[in-house]
Amino acid sequence: MSGLVDVLAVPMVLPSCEQHGQMELQSPGTPEQAYCGTWYRCTRCGSSKLFTSPALQRDLDHAALANVGSAS
Numbered sequence: 001m002s003g004l005v006d007v008l009a010v011p012m013v014l015p016s017c018e019q020h021g022q023m024e025l026q027s028p029g030t031p032e033q034a035y036c037g038t039w040y041r042c043t044r045c046g047s048s049k050l051f052t053s054p055a056l057q058r059d060l061d062h063a064a065l066a067n068v069g070s071a072s
């Protein structure tokens with residue numbers, strides 16, 4: 001099992017838990033999670049953070065543009 005993490009966009013600055021510090025890289029459990037981006041999880045309290053993937057960010061940008069267009 002290798003290569004799954006390699007294809008993800010790893011952020012330059014690793015996230016940290018506000019209470020416990022360093023978080024662990026979490027392999028996506030589903031294709032949907034992999035699509036959303038790279039997840040980090042605190043092993044002590046279970047809190048997680050998401051770094052948005054380019055694919056999701058592109059869709060979010062599209063959604064934002066669509067909202068602006070409909071509002072004007």
Ligand SMILES: [Zn+2]
Pocket residue numbers: 017018019020021042043044045046047
């Ligand atoms: Zn924590």
